[in-house]
Amino acid sequence: MHIIVCMKVTPKTEQVKLDPVTKTIIREGVENEINPADKNALEAALQLKDKHGCKVTVIGMGPPIWEPYMKLAVAMGADNAILLSDRAFAGADTLATSKVLATAIRKIGDYHMIFCGEESSDAGTGHVPPSIAEFLGIPQITFVNMVEIIDGRVRARRILEGGYEIVEANPPVLLSIEYGCNTPRFPDFRRKRYVDREFKLTIWGLKDLDLKEEEVGLKGSKSIVEELREMKLGERAREKITGTEDEIAEKILKLIQPYIKK
Amino acid sequence: MSREYRGVWVYIERRGGEIVESSLEVLGKARELSDKYGDSVVGVLLGSSGLEKLAETVIQHGADKIYLVEDPILSEYSTIPYSEALARLITMFKPNILLYPATRNGRDLAGRISAKLSLGLSANTVWLDVTNDGILLAGVPGFGGNIMAVTKCLSKPQMATVRPGAFVKLSPDPNRRGSIEKIDVGELPKPRVNIIESVKIEVEDISKAEAIVIAGMGVRDNVELAKKLAEKLGWAFGATRPLSDEGLVPRDIFIGATGKTVRPKIALIVGVSGAAHFISGVAGAEKIISINIDPEAPIHTYSDYSVVGDAYKILPKILEKVG
Ligand SMILES: Cc1cc2nc3c(=O)[nH]c(=O)nc-3n(C[C@H](O)[C@H](O)[C@H](O)COP(=O)(O)OP(=O)(O)OC[C@H]3O[C@@H](n4cnc5c(N)ncnc54)[C@H](O)[C@@H]3O)c2cc1C
Numbered sequence: 001m002h003i004i005v006c007m008k009v010t011p012k013t014e015q016v017k018l019d020p021v022t023k024t025i026i027r028e029g030v031e032n033e034i035n036p037a038d039k040n041a042l043e044a045a046l047q048l049k050d051k052h053g054c055k056v057t058v059i060g061m062g063p064p065i066w067e068p069y070m071k072l073a074v075a076m077g078a079d080n081a082i083l084l085s086d087r088a089f090a091g092a093d094t095l096a097t098s099k100v101l102a103t104a105i106r107k108i109g110d111y112h113m114i115f116c117g118e119e120s121s122d123a124g125t126g127h128v129p130p131s132i133a134e135f136l137g138i139p140q141i142t143f144v145n146m147v148e149i150i151d152g153r154v155r156a157r158r159i160l161e162g163g164y165e166i167v168e169a170n171p172p173v174l175l176s177i178e179y180g181c182n183t184p185r186f187p188d189f190r191r192k193r194y195v196d197r198e199f200k201l202t203i204w205g206l207k208d209l210d211l212k213e214e215e216v217g218l219k220g221s222k223s224i225v226e227e228l229r230e231m232k233l234g235e236r237a238r239e240k241i242t243g244t245e246d247e248i249a250e251k252i253l254k255l256i257q258p259y260i261k262k
Numbered sequence: 263m264s265r266e267y268r269g270v271w272v273y274i275e276r277r278g279g280e281i282v283e284s285s286l287e288v289l290g291k292a293r294e295l296s297d298k299y300g301d302s303v304v305g306v307l308l309g310s311s312g313l314e315k316l317a318e319t320v321i322q323h324g325a326d327k328i329y330l331v332e333d334p335i336l337s338e339y340s341t342i343p344y345s346e347a348l349a350r351l352i353t354m355f356k357p358n359i360l361l362y363p364a365t366r367n368g369r370d371l372a373g374r375i376s377a378k379l380s381l382g383l384s385a386n387t388v389w390l391d392v393t394n395d396g397i398l399l400a401g402v403p404g405f406g407g408n409i410m411a412v413t414k415c416l417s418k419p420q421m422a423t424v425r426p427g428a429f430v431k432l433s434p435d436p437n438r439r440g441s442i443e444k445i446d447v448g449e450l451p452k453p454r455v456n457i458i459e460s461v462k463i464e465v466e467d468i469s470k471a472e473a474i475v476i477a478g479m480g481v482r483d484n485v486e487l488a489k490k491l492a493e494k495l496g497w498a499f500g501a502t503r504p505l506s507d508e509g510l511v512p513r514d515i516f517i518g519a520t521g522k523t524v525r526p527k528i529a530l531i532v533g534v535s536g537a538a539h540f541i542s543g544v545a546g547a548e549k550i551i552s553i554n555i556d557p558e559a560p561i562h563t564y565s566d567y568s569v570v571g572d573a574y575k576i577l578p579k580i581l582e583k584v585g
């Protein structure tokens with residue numbers, strides 16, 4: 001089986017700040033990482049590779065600075081990586097993003113499963129996976145935290161509010177994988193050497209895909225950002241409670257006393 | 263104003279014979295938006311049969327009209343038939359706005375519709391407003407809730423998924439009247455994902471708790487301690503996502519951007535670092551007391567009262583004193 005993993009690179013959430021004057025995101029000095037949920041998606045694919053000998057291809061739509069992260073995925077165990085990179089792709093909403101990814105996946109052709117992360121840590125929409133599935137006309141299983149291949153069928157556990165479902169589908173099928181559902185492996189030393197010396201990342205631009213400029217990037221988007229606002233996540237007084245453990249407990253008790261239910 | 267597209271629609275999520283609560287929260291907000299620019303609120307209910315009773319509930323919570331689609335294929339949620347039925351309704355009636363609860367199935371459906379009909383979709387919104395011309399402004403939290411992007415859709419219907427807990431439902435008005443219309447959307451495609459087993463896990467709903475103890479990875483070696491304190495105080499018990507990823511607490515009690523939103527009068531938060539993805543779920547608490555061993559942990563910044571200390575040592579003392 002061939003599994004395609006959709007992977008994006010995101011800035012580390014905690015480091016992202018808004019410039020109070022220009023109201024734009026300050027990008028300087030912010031570290032990037034593979035989107036956390038996508039790391040879990042890649043790990044889930046690699047576990048199936050270990051077990052069944054699946055082929056794993058990683059695909060991402062983003063700027064050239066994503067290159068080392070795509071290569072990192074290969075060092076972790078992916079067989080191939082494709083970066084979809086073109087100035088025309090910039091500024092895409094989830095619709096335009098999904099369209100480019102789906103078109104590239106169609107071009108790759110022989111796939112059985114597509115893995116996405118449940119959501120990205122920056123945009124956090126979770127809408128890209130179902131949109132890709134719709135563009136490809138294939139079924140989807142979202143919010144999966146366990147996946148198996150049984151007699152050529154895909155079986156997955158889908159987490160819902162207040163419970164879960166065990167579901168089955170025939171490939172091709174798209175799955176979105178839950179953040180934190182497994183422990184992503186470290187890059188393999190020998191694979192890392194292979195990536196550094198031999199591996200060549202495939203890069204596709206607009207001209208490599210069967211798409212018009214109006215369909216991609218900002219032009220192909222149907223939702224736009226009007227303005228960015230800082231959210232008051234609520235910085236508070238931070239009155240320090242100090243003392244011996246006994247004194248601290250006593251002070252906390254005083255604070256919570258009015259709320260204790262007898 | 264273009265009157266070709268009319269109505270503020272809400273996709274009413276249903277599980278079995280019950281309406282998912284967050285749909286009613288969205289409906290309450292839809293009522294407000296619709297009144298602001300002078301339109302009507304329409305609830306959309308899909309299922310196999312017997313939806314009228316649920317439709318009445320939806321009307322009492324603010325809808326003017328309900329569209330029902332009944333088909334045995336729609337008995338339980340499944341992406342392919344549900345998205346096809348809803349897409350056909352949209353094409354037939356052309357709503358101006360379509361809102362979904364940003365539950366797992368709500369997002370599963372909305373993302374599919376966006377691609378099917380090439381429509382803009384704002385995600386997980388926590389703030390909504392509308393202009394006098396019926397243009398929807400939707401606040402999308404980014405980076406775990408650090409930043410909010412105010413977005414606009416360039417297509418109609420303008421769509422958004424709405425974060426559960428972001429708005430409150432209206433109290434039901436038994437005198438509210440509305441119309442119920444059954445719509446025939448034609449033959450629907452069959453599901454292509456089979457549900458082998460569907461498991462319900464009953465846990466107490468913490469989202470309405472007045473007081474709560476919240477545990478994080480800092481107390482992973484003795485989660486029971488925090489839980490016991492919650493019990494003794496008569497408070498709800500919640501946790502961070504990693505604790506639930508590790509299987510140490512149930513899935514439905516984790517708080518944050520991808521979990522529950524709580525608005526208690528008081529929260530005692532122990533062994534939690536205070537990541538943005540977590541904080542956005544408790545930001546509405548009236549009072550926050552936190553205990554974290556690391557003086558640099560961000561949680562202190564988000565606390566009204568903060569303790570730099572060892573929860574394993576302080577919690578037993580509190581337990582002792584509560585008696
Ligand atoms: C897409 C995405 C979505 C996410 N959604 C959520 C979400 O909805 N909810 C959520 O919670 N997280 C979510 N996360 C994860 C989030 O980013 C953080 O990783 C998580 O909140 C950290 O949990 P924690 O504070 O329990 O653990 P840690 O960050 O490991 O913090 C443990 C803390 O305990 C302290 N500690 C250690 N020992 C003691 C002791 N003896 N006494 C007192 N304190 C002690 C440490 O100093 C530390 O600060 C999400 C992440 C991503 C990428």
Ligand SMILES: Nc1ncnc2c1ncn2[C@@H]1O[C@H](COP(=O)(O)O)[C@@H](O)[C@H]1O
Nearest residue numbers: 006007061116117119120125126127128
């Ligand atoms: N630009 C992108 N390149 C590759 N995959 C993406 C991209 N954007 C989103 N995805 C995939 O879609 C998932 C959900 O993203 P989102 O809908 O943005 O929350 C991610 O976890 C990725 O697997």
